[in-house]
Amino acid sequence: MVWESGRALVTGGASFIGSHLVDELLERTTQIRIVDDLSSGKLENIQDHIDAGSVEFHKADLLTPGVAEDLGFLVVSPPRFGRPLAGPSPPALASSRDPFPTS
Numbered sequence: 001m002v003w004e005s006g007r008a009l010v011t012g013g014a015s016f017i018g019s020h021l022v023d024e025l026l027e028r029t030t031q032i033r034i035v036d037d038l039s040s041g042k043l044e045n046i047q048d049h050i051d052a053g054s055v056e057f058h059k060a061d062l063l064t065p066g067v068a069e070d071l072g073f074l075v076v077s078p079p080r081f082g083r084p085l086a087g088p089s090p091p092a093l094a095s096s097r098d099p100f101p102t103s
């Protein structure tokens with residue numbers, strides 16, 4: 001697999017499946033940001049990676065207004081549905097904002 005950006009944003013990354021996704025992504029990239037409100041996920045699933053400094057963890061509820069934007073998501077309002085959707089930026093809609101700013 002060719003991984004060009006070298007960065008990944010994993011929502012629900014403290015969950016059973018999410019944490020295994022993080023394990024796999026760590027084989028392919030070095031910058032991983034995890035967002036999870038720990039409502040059902042467990043910090044222990046990713047604690048080793050946090051302790052090793054190999055992931056950036058944010059405990060946050062993605063349904064809280066402003067949180068998605070602050071964490072590097074593009075929030076769009078599809079005209080057909082008329083309500084905001086928060087989610088990872090699809091390539092065609094990607095904003096110019098770097099979700100992993102260096103400063």
Ligand SMILES: NC(=O)c1ccc[n+]([C@@H]2O[C@H](COP(=O)([O-])OP(=O)(O)OC[C@H]3O[C@@H](n4cnc5c(N)ncnc54)[C@H](O)[C@@H]3O)[C@@H](O)[C@H]2O)c1
Pocket residue numbers: 011012013014015016017018035036037038039040041042060061062063
């Ligand atoms: N086979 C097994 O051993 C095993 C173990 C665990 C789970 N499972 C099954 O796998 C499936 C998936 O379970 P899972 O635990 O990986 O997935 P999940 O859907 O429970 O994980 C969702 C993750 O998103 C987080 N989250 C939820 N709302 C959020 C919000 N608003 N903002 C930020 N984060 C939020 C939760 O804290 C959690 O970490 C389930 O069906 C479960 O029963 C199987």
